[in-house]
Amino acid sequence: MRRFSWFNATALTLGFAFLYIPMIILVIYSFNASKLVTVWAGFSTQWYGELVRNEEFLNAAWVTIKVAVMSSTIATVLGTMAAYVLVRGGRFGGRTLFSGMIYAPLVMPEVITGLSLLLLFIGIGLDRGVLTIVLAHTTFSMCYVSVVVSSRLVTFDRSLEEAALDLGCSPFEAFRLVTLPIIAPAVISGWLLAFTLSLDDLVIASFTTGPSATTLPIKIFSAVRLGVSPEINALSTIMIAIVTIGVITASLITKQAAVRQARDERMAERTA
Amino acid sequence: MRRFVLIAVPYLWLIALFLIPFVIVLKISLSDVALARPPYFPQLDLSQGWEGLTSFFAELDFENFWFLTTDDLYWKAYLSSLQIALTSTVMTLIVGYPIAYAMARAAPEWRPTLLMLVILPFWTSFLIRVYAWMGILSNEGLLNQFLLWLGVINEPLTILNTNTAVYIGIVYTYLPFMILPIYSALERMDDSLLEAAEDLGCSRLSAFWLVTIPLSKNGIIAGCFLVFIPTIGEFVIPSLLGGSGTLMIGKVLWEEFFSNRDWPVASAVAVILLLILVIPIILFQRNEQKQREAEG
Numbered sequence: 001m002r003r004f005s006w007f008n009a010t011a012l013t014l015g016f017a018f019l020y021i022p023m024i025i026l027v028i029y030s031f032n033a034s035k036l037v038t039v040w041a042g043f044s045t046q047w048y049g050e051l052v053r054n055e056e057f058l059n060a061a062w063v064t065i066k067v068a069v070m071s072s073t074i075a076t077v078l079g080t081m082a083a084y085v086l087v088r089g090g091r092f093g094g095r096t097l098f099s100g101m102i103y104a105p106l107v108m109p110e111v112i113t114g115l116s117l118l119l120l121f122i123g124i125g126l127d128r129g130v131l132t133i134v135l136a137h138t139t140f141s142m143c144y145v146s147v148v149v150s151s152r153l154v155t156f157d158r159s160l161e162e163a164a165l166d167l168g169c170s171p172f173e174a175f176r177l178v179t180l181p182i183i184a185p186a187v188i189s190g191w192l193l194a195f196t197l198s199l200d201d202l203v204i205a206s207f208t209t210g211p212s213a214t215t216l217p218i219k220i221f222s223a224v225r226l227g228v229s230p231e232i233n234a235l236s237t238i239m240i241a242i243v244t245i246g247v248i249t250a251s252l253i254t255k256q257a258a259v260r261q262a263r264d265e266r267m268a269e270r271t272a
Numbered sequence: 273m274r275r276f277v278l279i280a281v282p283y284l285w286l287i288a289l290f291l292i293p294f295v296i297v298l299k300i301s302l303s304d305v306a307l308a309r310p311p312y313f314p315q316l317d318l319s320q321g322w323e324g325l326t327s328f329f330a331e332l333d334f335e336n337f338w339f340l341t342t343d344d345l346y347w348k349a350y351l352s353s354l355q356i357a358l359t360s361t362v363m364t365l366i367v368g369y370p371i372a373y374a375m376a377r378a379a380p381e382w383r384p385t386l387l388m389l390v391i392l393p394f395w396t397s398f399l400i401r402v403y404a405w406m407g408i409l410s411n412e413g414l415l416n417q418f419l420l421w422l423g424v425i426n427e428p429l430t431i432l433n434t435n436t437a438v439y440i441g442i443v444y445t446y447l448p449f450m451i452l453p454i455y456s457a458l459e460r461m462d463d464s465l466l467e468a469a470e471d472l473g474c475s476r477l478s479a480f481w482l483v484t485i486p487l488s489k490n491g492i493i494a495g496c497f498l499v500f501i502p503t504i505g506e507f508v509i510p511s512l513l514g515g516s517g518t519l520m521i522g523k524v525l526w527e528e529f530f531s532n533r534d535w536p537v538a539s540a541v542a543v544i545l546l547l548i549l550v551i552p553i554i555l556f557q558r559n560e561q562k563q564r565e566a567e568g
Binding site for chain 2: 005007008009011012015016018019020022023025026029036039078079081082084085089092094098101102104105107109110111112115116117119120123135136138139142146171172196199200202203207217220221224225227228232233236239240243244246247251
């Protein structure tokens with residue numbers, strides 16, 4: 001019924017070429033022997049060697065991972081709580097303010113979020129470093145987590161929770177044994193989203209950090225300001241590879257889970 | 273009791289780390305500089321009770337906001353941010369719509385893969401995606417090498433550090449935000465509507481204008497806001513791809529803060545930026561709500 005259309009084929013080819021060619025070029029030139037990023041001088045992995053020997057980059061990478069793990073974990077807990085309150089909490093005083101505060105950080109320019117948090121940290125005399133970046137990242141990424149989790153909570157059948165309560169579960173047990181397993185995929189993708197947002201953030205980290213903690217994006221930004229360098233290409237290639245593997249694995253796992261769920265549902269129907 | 277804890281923990285977190293910081297920005301934007309370091313005057317002294325409170329408010333003034341109107345750097349930066357955001361939103365729509373359209377018309381078994389290919393760049397570092405263009409657009413860059421080799425140009429074009437590079441960077445990094453809502457609107461569209469339009473004598477082009485475009489209107493609006501709103505306050509793209517002539521308010525705020533150390537003025541810049549953003553954000557929320565209601 002659908003005819004092959006030259007227009008559609010061209011749009012897809014050009015579109016995906018536009019999206020992917022810059023990154024492919026970046027990867028190719030990370031294997032360039034020349035220091036000049038734009039002149040090809042043969043294959044070499046020397047920039048990866050330089051990168052591994054570069055203490056500053058390694059330290060920054062370690063700080064970044066620490067911050068990302070801590071902030072995304074706290075953000076997942078807080079964001080899931082917030083989603084549960086918004087979807088299941090019923091009425092309570094200040095609900096409008098609460099949902100407003102959940103959605104506002106999503107559209108807030110990063111420069112403003114960064115500036116306001118910095119002024120807070122200075123106001124209360126908190127030393128800036130890993131702790132302040134974690135606080136800042138947790139605050140904006142918990143809002144993303146809460147949006148992801150609440151979209152799952154909205155669609156799920158509430159009678160399952162009620163059944164658990166009728167069968168003698170305490171509300172907390174019902175949450176742990178029924179709700180949590182069902183919303184787990186959303187919680188996990190919320191965590192992943194929070195983790196990548198934290199890994200990626202330059203602006204808010206720049207505002208909220210002190211001299212003691214430099215994250216990878218801050219390091220990359222200050223190096224890149226001086227121009228293109230093959231070491232940054234090598235670093236980018238490693239990061240692109242990790243993300244690609246991560247996304248493909250995640251999509252395979254969700255596909256498998258969907259297949260399993262479909263099979264379980266068929267089984268349940270047959271036995272019913 | 274448990275319910276109270278469940279509500280209180282995220283609530284108090286957001287009040288402490290989102291709402292209070294804003295109040296501080298607002299307060300500092302109305303304060304005077306004291307040697308460019310805190311404390312700013314006036315200071316709130318609660319120990320003096322009501323009198324302390326009234327004298328605190330009496331001493332706040334709009335001096336910093338007046339300052340913003342006297343130097344045309346600021347209003348030029350606001351206007352140019354709006355103009356760059358608007359132009360690049362239109363450009364992203366022109367680039368993104370055909371891609372979303374072709375994805376929605378692709379064979380169903382291909383769609384998940386195409387969708388993943390659009391989402392994948394979104395998970396890749398923003399900074400790296402902007403950086404990738406620096407090597408391509410520079411004077412000795414690959415684009416110029418390619419064009420010289422083709423013989424289209426005789427000498428390299430200056431693209432990096434101009435507004436053109438900023439536009440390319442914005443279209444590139446925000447393209448997935450445009451494609452996804454348009455795709456989800458087009459994917460739900462019933463093909464028989466197009467067939468009906470053609471049966472009733474529409475040409476394919478007018479069927480597209482009269483049926484497809486109106487049905488994807490909500491997706492277009494959502495995509496445009498998702499590109500427009502974050503672009504206004506953008507910092508990374510103008511500072512890496514733009515030149516000294518590229519004026520964007522996110523960059524101005526950054527420099528006011530880190531280079532000039534003028535915190536009250538930086539806070540005033542932030543407050544006005546927020547006021548500018550309120551309008552598109554409210555319009556966006558309304559569009560989303562209308563869409564939800566339409567879906568029932």
